[in-house]
Amino acid sequence: MILKQIPHLVTTVWGGEKLKKYKDPEGSFDGPLGETWEVSTLENGLSLCENGQSLEEVLEGKVLTYLIKFIDTSKNLSIQVHPDNEYAHIHEDALGKDECWYILDADDDAGIYLGLKEGVTKDRLQEAIERGENVNELLNFINVQKGDFFNIPAGSIHAIGEGVTLVEVQQNSGVTYRVWDWNRMGLDGKPRELHVKKAMDVINFKPSANELEHFQYKNLEKSGLLTSNNYFNARVKVLGAGDESVLSLNGISSIVVLEGTCEIDDTEIKEYESAVVKDIESAILKATTDSKVLVVKQV
Incomplete structure (x- = not known):
């Protein structure tokens, strides 16, 4: 059985315009389109099959272990981290989240924030947050181009920068802890919720877990x-x-x-x-x- 999907569309404060060309050609979608959940059985973002049923209904109780999204940015995402299964089960009654990114398009100077710079400790990160410093300055910034791939294990501090379009494959979970959000307001005009205590619990501060090699970086334009x-x-x-x-x-x-x-x-x-x-x-x-x-x- 082959089931074409109708994605769940998500308005975000950092969303762009590129995905509308494919997902909203008639211009009916209101607001910046940041994510399209292409293949999803999460309750708050179900993808639909062409017969009108949700993918969850069609699978008839079979568990889907992954979720696939397109993401397009006109602004930076929040600096964030995802928990592993053990922590998420205890604190959220949910699964943790490993994810990966394959870059589809990027502006010339665009990039991602991934892992802490050498020497950044838990105390230093906590201090920066409490003092209202620019937390992004403590993370590695990596310029990206089409064909770049990064694996993002649970516990990795990260953010997608502005001017990037990518496809994301992730564990089937919606748990995200925001560390810092560029001191901006959300779409409702209020600051978005941060989750600093939980984030500090789960960030992997080991130096080896913040180096580029840890994220399986490669550029793959061929099969x-x-x-x-x-x-x-x-x-x-x-x-x-x-x-x-x-x-x-x-x-x-x-x-x-x-x-x-x-x-x-x-x-x-x-x-x-x-x-x-x-x-x-x-x-x-x-x-x-x-x-x-x-x-x-x-x-």
Whole structure:
């Protein structure tokens, strides 16, 4: 069964305009579009199938271990961190969140904040927060370009900078702890909630956990594996027009077209569209045009 998805659209204070080209061509969406939850069974952001049912309903009790989003920024996201499963279970009655990013587009000077600079301790970070310093100055800033990949384990302090468009694959959880939010107001005109105590509990301050190597950085413009963990594996496939690829699938897999147009067993998927593949062990992916495709498989 191949289920094309209708994403859940999210207005954010930092959202951009690029995703509207694909998700809101008629211009009916109000406000900056920051995220589209392409494949999601989270209650506050369900993706829908073309028959009007939610993906959660169609899966009939089967657990989806991942969530896929497109993200586009016109401003910096908050500096934040996600807990691991143990902490999230105790404090939120939820799962923790490992995630990863594959960069689709970026302005010339755009980048991400990822990991603490060498020598930044828990006490130093706490001091900066309490004194009202610019907390971003304590984080590594990494310029990014199309094809860059980063794995973001739970406990990693991070923020996506302005001028970046990416696809995110994450553990199926919505738990985020904001550390600092650039001293700005939210869409309601009020400061957004911070979660400093919990964030300080879960940030990984080990020097080795804040170096670029820890985040599995790579630039991958050709076909290859992005990452594999306990919840999903994610792979990029680059196809020329007319090329075919036999996909070996298991569990609940997802196909996200990042560039071009493809067919999977005669179901057309266009650029920035997504489909879930259920109860099929293998399928033929055919590129109608030159294409780049993200394939996510449940582990």
